[in-house]
Amino acid sequence: MDHKSILKAMSGLLMLLFVVMISSTIVSVALPQIIGALKGTQSQYTWVVTATLLTSTASTPIWGKLADLFSKKALLLISICIFFVASLGAGFSQNTGTLIAFRAVQGLGMGALQILVQVIIAAMISPKERGRYNGYLGGVMAVATVGGPLLGGAIADASWLGWRWCFFFALPFTAIAFLVLSRTLHLPAVKRSGDKPKVDYLGATLIAVGVSVLLLWVTFVDNEFDWISWQTGAMVGGAVVLLGLAVLVESKVAEPVVPLKVVKRRDPALAIIASLAVGVAMFGGAVFLGQYWQIGRGYTPTEAGLMTIPMMAGVLLSSTIAGRLVSKSGKVKPFIVAGTVILTLGFLSLSMIDAQTPLWHVFAGMFLIGTGVGMSMQNLVLVLQNTVPLAELGAASGAITFFRSLGGTIGVSVLGAVLANSVATKITAGLAKMGVDTSGGGSQAGGNLDLASMPAPIRELVRAAYGEATGEIFQIAAAVAVIGIVATVFLTSTKLRDSVDLPAQDTESAKV
CATH class of the missing domain: 1.10.287 (Helix Hairpins)
Known part of the structure; x- marks a missing residue:
């Protein structure tokens, strides 16, 4: 495909990626209203999120492998249909059971689209040229990650829309992307040995x-x-x-879902380890900083969304600039190492925050985190894709995306547990200093986040507890990010190839 054809197809692919990523975050702010309207329980509240997470993460490597065995374009169009139908069903849900079921199906489509977009871009563009296009990917991811909660809050607050539009919002964009890609996407058929692909x-x-x-x-x-x-x-x-x-x-097996021979090689293994650190940054940054702004600093959901603009700006600028420099030089390792170092510095900066930290300090740390993510996230995928032939591209891309999502999910859970325990301890100690008896459950004050109903002294205590505890969890995130630095330092310093597929002799050596 020439540059003009690539740009036409990329418009549809980027639109898909934007809709998928924003659909994973748009319900976060509106979820209390959704569960209340459907008369759901706290357990069901959790499952609305968990169902999507489970199907999306667990199916990622499977979709990646299917992309190696069957038509990538056909799989993409099927995935769009799955996502469209599930979003429509979720929007029309009349009870939480139905909503959870459609969210699970939606997660299946989201997992497929996230990996297939990356695989198709890799099948269209050589690794050396892919750097500048990865800048567009980083920008779309940044806008979607930050804009999701902001848009979800605005939709839920608008009386003329309501929470159902958190799901309906994706429909027109998905339909347009389907039409664009069905007409503009032309991929070469990958010839495989053997009579029939075996799943x-x-x-x-x-x-x-x-x-x-x-x-x-x-x-x-x-x-x-x-x-x-x-x-x-x-x-x-x-x-x-x-x-x-x-x-x-x-x-x-002859056609493994996760190609162990690829994962065991030095550079892919190191790229996967480094991706775990980036995963913590992607998920933890968005989740806990949003809570910090709302509970620790007292901003509204819409204001909290606006406060994350420095992180979005960091991702957008660094991914665009680094992507173009990667394409120009053909070298990717220096940008990844620099990205993980900047990411660690960002975490260290935020490890010193509390409820009274000047805004410029928090914004600076967020900008550093965004810059580190933008320089490293997609380039780590590029390192892995540069080492495999076109026939293994889907499985290899699926593997690194899968491990990044899995690591990020586990990281968020651990950081969340540390945050909850730290907040409970600080609030209990603060109440005891005030002379409040906590033996009857006062330590559970941290579980009540309705700050407006609290007396002023206790409200300030809760804010201070969340502010200090947020700084503590970023200390842990900084330690994890150091592992990413070590992994990237040991990456092989090689130039990206100019061809979409590996040369014949390299393909044979990759099979060993």
Whole structure:
């Protein structure tokens, strides 16, 4: 495809990526109103989020492998239809059970579209030229991540729209993207040896079930049961057994869902480890900074969304500039190393915040985090894609996306548990200093986030507790980010190839 044709197809792909990413965050602010309108429970509140997370993360490597075996364009159009129907159904839901079911199907489409967009771009454009296009991807991701909660709050607050438009919002954009891509996307057919593609159904099932069990444990631990309990032992042990069996199956089948020979190589393995740190930045930054602005500083949901603009600006600028420099030089390692270092500095800066920190300090830390994510996130995918032939592109891209999402999810859960325990401890100690008896459940004050109904002294205590605790969790995030620095330093310093596929001799060596 020439540059003009690529830009036409990219417009549809970027529109899809924007809609998918914004759909994962747009309900976060509106969810209390949604559950209230549908007469749902706290447990169902959690499942509206968990259902999407489970199906999206668990299906990512499977979609990636299918992209290697079948037509990428056909899979993309099918995924668009799945996402469209699920969004429509979620918008028309009359009870929480129906909403959860459609959110699970929506997650299936979201997982497919996120990985297929990356795979198709890699199939159209050589790694060397892909850098500048990755800048567009980073910009779209930044706007969608920050704009989702902001847009969700505005839609829910507008009496002439209402919460159902949090789901209907995606429909016109999805339909336009379907029409654009069906006419503009032209990919070369990948010739494969053998009579018929074989799908590893057993491996796919073991991976999906094993990851689902692990994510369910991450979701419920420290809320429904303790970290050290029989439930933890059963779920973690079961996940380890299932994933161990999956590794055994994947090592023996001809067409593995997760190509172990790729994951075991030095650069792909290091890229995956570094992606875990970036995952914490992507998910943790958005989740806990939003809470910091609203609870720790007293801003409204809409204002909290606006406060995250420095992070969005960092991602947008760094991904665009670094992407063009990568394409010009053909070198990617220096930008990834610099990105992980800047990311760590951003976390260290935010580790010193509390409820009274000057805004410029918080904004500076957020800008550094955004800059680090923009320089490293898509370039880490590029490192992996540069080492595999076109026939393995989908599975390899699916693997790194899967591990990034999984690491980010686990990271958010751990950071959330630390935040909750720290807040409870600080509030209990503060109440005791005020002479309030906490033996009857005063420590649970942190669970009530209706600050407007609290007396002024207690409201300020809660704000201070959340402000200080947010700084503490970013200390942990900084330590995780250091692991990313170490991993990227040991990446091989190689130039990106000019061809979409590996040369024949390199393809043969990649199979070893």
